[in-house]
Amino acid sequence: MRILWFVLSPLMALAVGLFFLGLSRRFMARIQWRVGPPLYQPLIDILRQFTQKSVSHGPLFDLGVVLSLASSFIVVLFMPLGGTAPLSSSGGLLAVLYLMLLGPLGIALSGGEAANPNVSIGISRKLILAVGYEVPFLMIVLALMTYYGTISIGEIVAAQRESASAIASFPLVFSGIAYLLILPAMLGVRPFEVVGAAQEISSGPAAEYGGPYLALATIQHGLTMFIGISLFVNLLWGGASNPVVFFLKMLVVFAFGFWVNAAFPRLRVEQAVRYLWRWPTLIAFVGLILVATIGR
Amino acid sequence: MSLGLLLIVAFGGSLLTYLLGKVSARTRDAFAVLISLALVVMVASLYGKAFRVPFYGGFLGMPLVLRIDGLSWLFAIAASVLGCLSVVFSLGYMKGKERTSFYYSMLLLVIAAMLGVVLSGDLLSLFIFWEIMSWSTFLLISYNGGPALAAGMKYFVMSFVGSLAMLAGVLTLHGSFGTLEFTGVAAGMSSASPGYVLAILVLFGVAFGTKNAIWPFHAWLPPAHSEAPSPFSAVLSGILIKMGVYGFLLLMFVIVGLRTFLSLGVGRIEFHTVLSIIGAITILLPTFIAIFQNDAKRLLAWSTVAQAGYIILGISFGTSLSVAGGMFHFLNHAVFKALLFMVVGAVEYRTNGVRDLDSLGGLIKRMPVTFIVAVIGVCGLIGVPLTNGFVSKWLIYKTLILERSPFLAFAALFGTWGTILYSYKFLHNIFLGQLPQRYEDMERAPFTMLLPMTILSVVVVLFGVLPGIPLAVIDTIGVSFGFESLHVTPWGIASDTGALNTVNMLVAALVGLVVVWCVFRSGARSVSVGQADSYAAGAAVPRDKYQYSVRFYAPLRRMMAPYLKDFVDSFYMRLAGWVRGLGDGLRRIYTGYVGDYVMYILVFLAVLIFVQIAWSPW
Numbered sequence: 001m002r003i004l005w006f007v008l009s010p011l012m013a014l015a016v017g018l019f020f021l022g023l024s025r026r027f028m029a030r031i032q033w034r035v036g037p038p039l040y041q042p043l044i045d046i047l048r049q050f051t052q053k054s055v056s057h058g059p060l061f062d063l064g065v066v067l068s069l070a071s072s073f074i075v076v077l078f079m080p081l082g083g084t085a086p087l088s089s090s091g092g093l094l095a096v097l098y099l100m101l102l103g104p105l106g107i108a109l110s111g112g113e114a115a116n117p118n119v120s121i122g123i124s125r126k127l128i129l130a131v132g133y134e135v136p137f138l139m140i141v142l143a144l145m146t147y148y149g150t151i152s153i154g155e156i157v158a159a160q161r162e163s164a165s166a167i168a169s170f171p172l173v174f175s176g177i178a179y180l181l182i183l184p185a186m187l188g189v190r191p192f193e194v195v196g197a198a199q200e201i202s203s204g205p206a207a208e209y210g211g212p213y214l215a216l217a218t219i220q221h222g223l224t225m226f227i228g229i230s231l232f233v234n235l236l237w238g239g240a241s242n243p244v245v246f247f248l249k250m251l252v253v254f255a256f257g258f259w260v261n262a263a264f265p266r267l268r269v270e271q272a273v274r275y276l277w278r279w280p281t282l283i284a285f286v287g288l289i290l291v292a293t294i295g296r
Numbered sequence: 297m298s299l300g301l302l303l304i305v306a307f308g309g310s311l312l313t314y315l316l317g318k319v320s321a322r323t324r325d326a327f328a329v330l331i332s333l334a335l336v337v338m339v340a341s342l343y344g345k346a347f348r349v350p351f352y353g354g355f356l357g358m359p360l361v362l363r364i365d366g367l368s369w370l371f372a373i374a375a376s377v378l379g380c381l382s383v384v385f386s387l388g389y390m391k392g393k394e395r396t397s398f399y400y401s402m403l404l405l406v407i408a409a410m411l412g413v414v415l416s417g418d419l420l421s422l423f424i425f426w427e428i429m430s431w432s433t434f435l436l437i438s439y440n441g442g443p444a445l446a447a448g449m450k451y452f453v454m455s456f457v458g459s460l461a462m463l464a465g466v467l468t469l470h471g472s473f474g475t476l477e478f479t480g481v482a483a484g485m486s487s488a489s490p491g492y493v494l495a496i497l498v499l500f501g502v503a504f505g506t507k508n509a510i511w512p513f514h515a516w517l518p519p520a521h522s523e524a525p526s527p528f529s530a531v532l533s534g535i536l537i538k539m540g541v542y543g544f545l546l547l548m549f550v551i552v553g554l555r556t557f558l559s560l561g562v563g564r565i566e567f568h569t570v571l572s573i574i575g576a577i578t579i580l581l582p583t584f585i586a587i588f589q590n591d592a593k594r595l596l597a598w599s600t601v602a603q604a605g606y607i608i609l610g611i612s613f614g615t616s617l618s619v620a621g622g623m624f625h626f627l628n629h630a631v632f633k634a635l636l637f638m639v640v641g642a643v644e645y646r647t648n649g650v651r652d653l654d655s656l657g658g659l660i661k662r663m664p665v666t667f668i669v670a671v672i673g674v675c676g677l678i679g680v681p682l683t684n685g686f687v688s689k690w691l692i693y694k695t696l697i698l699e700r701s702p703f704l705a706f707a708a709l710f711g712t713w714g715t716i717l718y719s720y721k722f723l724h725n726i727f728l729g730q731l732p733q734r735y736e737d738m739e740r741a742p743f744t745m746l747l748p749m750t751i752l753s754v755v756v757v758l759f760g761v762l763p764g765i766p767l768a769v770i771d772t773i774g775v776s777f778g779f780e781s782l783h784v785t786p787w788g789i790a791s792d793t794g795a796l797n798t799v800n801m802l803v804a805a806l807v808g809l810v811v812v813w814c815v816f817r818s819g820a821r822s823v824s825v826g827q828a829d830s831y832a833a834g835a836a837v838p839r840d841k842y843q844y845s846v847r848f849y850a851p852l853r854r855m856m857a858p859y860l861k862d863f864v865d866s867f868y869m870r871l872a873g874w875v876r877g878l879g880d881g882l883r884r885i886y887t888g889y890v891g892d893y894v895m896y897i898l899v900f901l902a903v904l905i906f907v908q909i910a911w912s913p914w
Contacts, residue, residue: 050819057825060660060667060728066816070808077804087804091796094693095681097709101716102680108720109671112728113660115827120729120845127717128852134713142702142709151694207831212819216812270851292702 006077006086012243013076013230017222018042020229020254024189027258042222046215054211057114064110065209069216071102072223079230080154080239082246092151093141100227103220104130107205114208122204125269126195132273133185139284140175143291144235147172157239165238171294174287176236181280183257185272186228188221191264192272229253299362299415300351302338305331306408310401317397325387328400332380332407339376339411342369348417358470361417361477366773367550370623371414371535371542374630378535379407381748385638386527388744389645399439403528405432406536413539419466419476426462426503426539430455433536437524447519453872454516458506465499482551493552494560494567500547501571508540510608511578514601515865521597526641529593533600534634541607541626548611549619549777558614571612576707578605583714584860588853592640592651592726595718596633599677602711603629609708610692615699616779621691623770628684628759632676635752636722639670642741642749643726653721654846658731658827662738665746667727672753674719676760679712681801684759687767687788690796717849725845730827761798762786 022039029036056062077087078096104126111119144166145151148159160166167176185192196204206217233239233249240246267275309331317324348363364372383403390396409432412425434455438448470476472492473484485493502513509517517537521529548557560567579602586598607629610622643659643666644651660667672683679685689712696705740746759766764786771784782789788796847853885896907913 053820054822055825055829056822057827057830058660062816062822066809066812070805070812073808073812074801074804087800091681091686091690091801094690095686095801098679098681098686098712101713105716105720109723109728112724114830115658115728115730116830118831120724120848123720123724124848125851127720128849131713131717131852135710138706138709138713142697142705145697146700146702149698149700151697202831211822212816213822215819216816268851270855273852273855288702288706292700 002084002086005081005083008243009076009079009081009086010073012081012247013073013223013226014219016247016250017219017224017226018046020225021218021222023254024258042218046218049210049215049218050212052211054213055208056213057208060113061110061208062213064106064108064113065213065216065220066106068103068106068110069220069223071099071106072220072227075099075103075227076223076230078153079227079234080157081230082240082243085154088152088154093145093153093156094151096153096231097138097141101130103224107217107220110213111205111208116208118201118203118207119205121201122195122207125201126205128269129185129188129192129194129272132276133182133280135277136178136182136280136284137186139281139288140179141235143172143175143284143288146288147291153234157234160238161241166236171287171290172236174283174290178280178284178287179232179236180256181283182276183228183232183253185276187225187257189258191267193266194269194272225254226250229257299342299349299364302335302342303362303408303412303415305338306335306404306411309334310404310408313404314397314401317400321396324397324400328383328404329380329387331404332376332383335376335407335411336373336380339369339372342372345369358418358420358476360421362415362421363417363478364415366769366776367542367545368414370627370769370773371538372411374538374627375407375410375414375535378531378630378634379403379410381634381638381751382527382531385530385641385745385748386525388742389525389527389641395439399436399525402432402436402439403531406436406528406531410536410539414542417477419469419478419481423459423462423466427459429536429539430459433532436528437520437532439525439528440523443519444523447516447523451516451520454506454513454868458503458513461499462503465496465503468499469496478546478550482553485552486556490556490560493556494562497547497552497557497560497567500543504540504543504547506540507543508537508604508608509601510540510574510604511581511601512864514578514582514604515868517601518594518597521600521637522591522593526593526637526644529596530634530637530641533597533637534630537600537604538607538626538630541604541611541622544608544611545623554614554778568612568614572609572701572704575605575607575609575612576704578602578608579711580605580707580714581860583711583718584856586718587714587721587849588857588860589718590653592643592653592656592722593637595653595722596636596640599715599718600629600633602715603633603677605711606689606692606708609704610688613692613695613699613701613704615695616774616782617691617695619777619779620767620770620774620782621688621695623773624691624763624766625685625688627766627770628676628688628756631752631755631759632673632683632685635669635673635749635756636677638745638749638752639666639673640726642666642745645745646738646741647735653725653848655732656726656735657729657845658727659735659738660727661731661827662735663727663740666741666749667723669746669749669753670723670727672756674723676756678715678719682757682760682798682805684756684763686760687763687796687798691789717852721845721848725848729845761802763788763796763798 021042026036026039075096078085108123111123144156148156166172188195196206209217229250232253237249240249313324313328316327342364346365348361350359350361352360390399406429409425409429413422413429416422416425434448434452437451438445469481473481506513521533524532558568582598582601586595589595589598607622607626610618610625640651650656676683676685679689693705693708764784767784771782775781787799
């Protein structure tokens with residue numbers, strides 16, 4: 001069964017990630033009174049991009065984007081998606097925290113070799129934004145790990161199945177709220193679209209990408225969405241007993257994380273960090289203090 | 297293998313190197329490499345041994361003793377290997393510089409003194425070797441003169457305060473127990489009062505903390521590391537400051553003992569918790585100062601302070617996992633930080649001494665191998681899975697979480713995110729981005745530089761994939777301290793509190809990379825273009841006009857700069873200014889006129905007479 005999940009998890013992540021990309025475009029269009037592209041438009045784009053010629057700025061330019069996507073797939077292997085996680089005994093949530101940053105880091109290394117000013121600005125923004133949301137995010141994750149006394153995602157899911165979901169239990173509700181507040185920043189959607197700001201810095205890190213590069217970067221973006229949302233479902237909403245329920249829960253969280261997208265204009269990176277370090281951090285901090293003092 | 301012979305080779309080698317330098321530079325270089333290699337072989341042959349030998353009969357009635365055990369072997373092997381690699385690196389780096397014989401001789405002397413420190417079996421020998429180490433370090437830091445001399449002075453003054461504290465500790469212990477041998481002192485300490493033990497810990501803690509540059513004794517480190525010659529910075533940051541860690545481990549777990557150490561405290565405040573919090577502060581503050589540094593070596597120096605914080609946090613938290621993590625992190629930091637300093641050294645060598653992050657860039661095209669090793673070193677520093685830093689940090693995080701110290705864990709984890717910021721800046725600003733025209737014809741780094749860097753980068757990955765190799769040694773040390781065993785396997789640990797398996801991850805990573813690479817390759821081929829051929833939204837990017845790396849994290853800096861002043865350093869500098877003012881004031885008394893001096897004597901006598909008449913105390 002576990003061997004099967006090694007293949008199933010990445011495929012599910014790929015499909016759901018692309019579906020979310022399509023859904024978000026559709027969602028946006030409807031809010032703006034447009035029809036919007038079909039849901040499978042991202043898939044068409046990716047297939048087309050694979051046949052298009054592009055430019056390369058060197059070996060690292062190629063390797064970085066591959067590394068970025070590969071590491072995102074590895075993170076997926078750590079997630080129980082309504083079943084058992086394929087890589088459950090390899091460092092747990094702590095390893096996931098690290099592997100999650102290899103995605104942006106791979107893009108950063110790849111973009112770095114391109115010697116393009118927009119790319120450099122985009123990367124600098126991405127890293128600053130990451131520091132912004134990592135403060136509340138780490139507090140949330142630490143509150144959960146301390147509360148359940150484990151670093152394994154699987155055990156956190158199992159513990160929630162025995163009692164209530166984390167988001168519905170007393171001290172952890174703060175962590176849940178804080179997570180929802182930082183979710184748009186983690187997914188990189190507006191108002192936190194500072195990294196790939198198309199009109200400002202020509203899509204930032206992706207400025208030099210075309211053809212297969214852009215395809216991989218797009219898939220990576222879809223996977224980032226998938227990971228951010230599935231972490232929420234696993235850690236705070238009790239996971240699921242089968243992939244279908246898991247997917248439905250993800251859909252709800254996605255809708256919640258996305259509605260702000262249409263309603264707000266883009267922030268500047270300092271404004272984003274200032275926001276992230278104010279309310280979400282405060283709420284996450286309260287949650288962490290309560291967990292540390294009251295405990296289970 | 298006798299310990300005495302080892303030290304004779306080490307110290308004698310240092311002296312002979314200097315003398316040989318008078319005859320021929322080539323012979324001297326070969327001899328220095330040979331001596332440092334011999335030291336590695338000799339230390340390696342001592343693996344697994346534990347014994348003591350008196351080497352000098354009666355210094356004030358006390359025998360001076362050398363000893364070796366697992367702990368000292370670990371530090372000795374790290375010191376000798378890093379020393380050897382640094383000597384090899386120096387062959388290229390120091391070519392054509394002045395006073396090279398002096399440099400090599402001092403470098404070997406530092407290595408010899410470090411071996412002396414870790415092989416000492418009593419506190420007096422420890423103190424003597426410690427002083428030799430401090431002095432020779434001072435001479436090497438100030439090797440370049442100018443600002444290096446000021447940096448050296450700062451190091452020396454702070455180091456001297458530490459030495460004084462240590463001397464006071466040694467004298468106190470001798471007064472109480474009449475012996476300075478570790479075993480004797482440890483026996484005495486077990487029956488000493490908690491207050492006494494605490495006082496001893498604080499006295500030695502100042503000495504070791506200054507050497508290890510933990511907050512608030514860190515102020516000497518950034519200038520010293522950035523001004524020293526790069527191969528020596530590698531030794532300085534990699535192993536020399538870790539002598540402080542050795543001292544802490546020795547003091548906490550060998551002399552004071554695990555149980556006493558964990559129970560020490562004033563009221564409800566536990567000493568080891570306070571030390572852990574200091575460790576956490578040492579992680580956070582320097583990490584965020586490092587982000588805004590523009591001098592590559594200064595950035596690495598601040599990073600060293602921060603990483604020392606992880607080590608202190610690990611060993612002072614006092615669980616079997618955390619102490620193992622702390623010791624492992626010491627070893628890992630020695631490897632990747634030495635590597636990174638060598639990378640800067642190689643860049644400096646080829647660019648004639650440029651290490652300003654705002655004016656480098658694009659060197660990946662000219663120094664590809666140096667870039668690859670730099671990436672590996674940076675991954676180790678961040679703690680990316682499958683590099684050595686991941687395992688040691690993982691051990692520390694894990695125990696902090698399971699022992700319910702989420703705030704310390706937060707400091708450690710958030711410090712890692714800061715590390716990503718400055719590490720990426722380091723890589724990007726040196727190797728990525730535009731290649732300035734003036735570096736277009738630059739050559740690759742010479743072989744004598746690439747060899748040590750490659751060896752170190754192999755170790756970074758090896759210890760990351762098979763952490764069991766060093767952890768087995770560290771586990772035996774932990775067991776000798778009184779901790780329970782971690783059940784080390786070649787690819788991680790298999791303890792009840794949660795397993796770590798790096799092989800799974802390696803396989804997943806390889807499969808993932810291969811699959812994605814194949815998918816990527818199946819797409820349309822790309823055309824290779826030069827760096828000038830980039831998309832700038834319709835505007836041409838003129839060559840060498842802009843440097844994109846300047847003020848890389850400007851928005852964050854605008855936010856954080858007011859909070860990131862190094863208050864401790866400004867305090868020390870004000871103190872130094874105040875002392876200098878006092879000195880100037882005192883100097884005014886010494887006017888040089890005999891008449892004034894006669895007057896001082898007369899006034900003094902008059903005061904004495906007045907006192908005698910008024911109160912008649914004599």
